[in-house]
Amino acid sequence: MPVVKADLAACQGYANCVVGAADYFDLDDDGIVVLLKTEVPEAERARVVEAARSCPVSALIVED
Amino acid sequence: MDTVTVIVGSSIGGVRTAQSLRLEGYEGRIVLVGEEEELPYDKPPLSKSVLAGTATEASICLLNRDQAEESGIELELGHPAIGIDIAGNLLQRQGREALHFDNLVIATGASARPSPWGHRSGIHVLRTLGDGRSLRADLAKGGQLAVVGAGFIGAEAAATARALGLEVTVVDPLPIPMSRIFNAEVGQWFGDLHRSNGVTTIFGTGVEAIDGEQGSFTLRLTNGQNLEAATVLVGIGAVPNDAWISSSGLLVDNGLVLDEYCRAVDAAHIYGVGDVARWRHQKYGEDMRIEHWTNAVEQAACVAYNITHPENPRAYTPVEYVWSDQHDWKIQVVGRVGGKAEHAIIGHPEVHGRFAALYTVDGTNLSGAAIVNWPKALLACRRGMGAGITVQELRQKLEPMLTPQPLRTS
Incomplete structure (x- = not known):
């Protein structure tokens, strides 16, 4: 199953990912991304990949 | 025969439309046409990390040739689109044969508003990678930088130049910076931010003329003051790249005019994305055009969805979002x-x-x-x-x- 990965050092807290898929992404108190789930069922792939790609600093990827 | 979607514009809006089409399962050909020879690149770092030299040009590449090939995206770079034959479904290009399309996506962005004080060496705008290279080269020579315009681009470049150790002066005709966007109290804090970081600010004052040459410019200001500078950056906004569309018969009015699904009002198989797109925002009941990164990304996803779901298109109703890093x-x-x-x-x-x-x-x-x-x-x-x-x-x-x-x- 595809898996979401986050580069916590790159994250700047823009929150585009949370707006795109709030069931997968959140921000902690320092404004750094928190992954709520990592495994992405095929039916949710398009939505989660769009949310990951909306990161302005490319801190998120969905790997097959 | 395969359907063909031609995307005009190789910056973030165009690239993301192509990628999102594949994500939505689009199986036809995708041709990405770009004016610049450069591989597609991301623009926000041009006034920040790339200008500062803390990020490389390679790091801002949006789509390299291998990635394009893997995704079945045909790159046609270096030959700008010059017109559209709507009845014939043809995109006309400079120096290349016309391209047939079934769907056309117009994502040609915006250009820096040109300097009204001349274009000679040492007077810069900042929009493209080429602009960034030449500004960076001049900043490396040292000397005073004068920034005309305290908007996002001007303010970010001023902050970057200051961090590089240059002396920087920002001139803006507004008495309080950013007050077109914010109210005066917040705008005042932006002015304080610049000054507390060692940037000289001259607000409420315009530029009448720029005399002299690279390395020794004199900006004649409307308050009678003269400002010396080695390098000048003019950051006075952007204009949509829509002139090439107007001969096609599509409605253009400060951007390509689109319906709520981001389809041209007079041709439903032609779409618009990003800075060049003026679409009907259903929730606001207004035609809007937004010149920001997140909008291009979200609009690209919406247009890709609408191309692949023509029977059930989605209205584009984003909440605007933009960021800026200054000091x-x-x-x-x-x-x-x-x-x-x-x-x-x-x-x-x-x-x-x-x-x-x-x-x-x-x-x-x-x-x-x-x-x-x-x-x-x-x-x-x-x-x-x-x-x-x-x-x-x-x-x-x-x-x-x-x-x-x-x-x-x-």
């Missing part, structure tokens, strides 16, 4: 701010090191926010804008999060 401030703006909207300010830059200015048009509900150095507040505002929240509710949520920051010792 040690991360500035983020959500929804609609400034103008006649009432505002409430939570936090203070000198006391808390962060603040949020919350705007309401109807006196109750949040209509927009400007947030500095406060990601949790940003998220609360973005969520609130989506779901609907009152300024009072948001204030009660955010105020307990504030703690005074330790006094700076420097």
Whole structure:
């Protein structure tokens, strides 16, 4: 199953990912991304990949 | 025969449309046409990390040849589109044969508004990678930098140049910077931010003329003052790249005019994305054009969805979002701010090191926010804008999060 990965050092807290898929992404108190789930069922792939790609600093990827 | 989607514009809006089409399962050909020879690249770092030299040009590549090939995206770079034959479904290009399309996506972006004070060497704008290279080369020579325009690009470049050790002066005709976007109180803090970081500000003053040559310019200001500079950056906004479309018969009015599904009002198989697109925002009931990164990304996804689901298209109704990095401030703006909207300010830059200015048009509900150095507040505002929240509710949520920051010792 595809898996979401986050580069916590790159994250700047823009929150585009949370707006795109709030069931997968959140921000902690320092404004750094928190992954709520990592495994992405095929039916949710398009939505989660769009949310990951909306990161302005490319801190998120969905790997097959 | 395969259907063909031709995308004009190889920056973020065009690239993301191509990638999102594949994500949506589009199986036809995708041809990405770009004016520049460069591989597609990301623009926000051009005034920040790339200008500073902390990020490489390679790091801002949006789509290299291997990735394009893997995704079945045909790159046609270096030959700008010059017209559209709508009846014949043809995109005309300079120096290349016309391309047939079944769907056409126009994502040609915007250009820096040209300097009205001449274009000679040493007078820069900042929009493309080429612009960034030549500005960076001139900054490396040292000497005073004069920035004309205290908007996002000018302010970011000024902050970067200051961090590189240059002496920087920012000139803007507005007495308070950013006051076209924010109210005066918040705008004043932006002026303070520049000055506290060693940038000289001359606000409420325009530029009459720029005399001299690279290395020894004199800016003659409307207040009678003369400003010396080795290098000049003109950051006075952008204009949509729509002139090439107008001969096609498509409606152009400060951008390509689109319906709520981002389809050209007079040709439903032609779409627009990004800075060049003026579409009907259903929730606001207005035609809008937004020149920001996140909008290009979200609009690209919507257009890709609509191309692959023509029987069930989705109206594009985003909440506006833009960010800017200036000195040690991360500035983020959500929804609609400034103008006649009432505002409430939570936090203070000198006391808390962060603040949020919350705007309401109807006196109750949040209509927009400007947030500095406060990601949790940003998220609360973005969520609130989506779901609907009152300024009072948001204030009660955010105020307990504030703690005074330790006094700076420097």
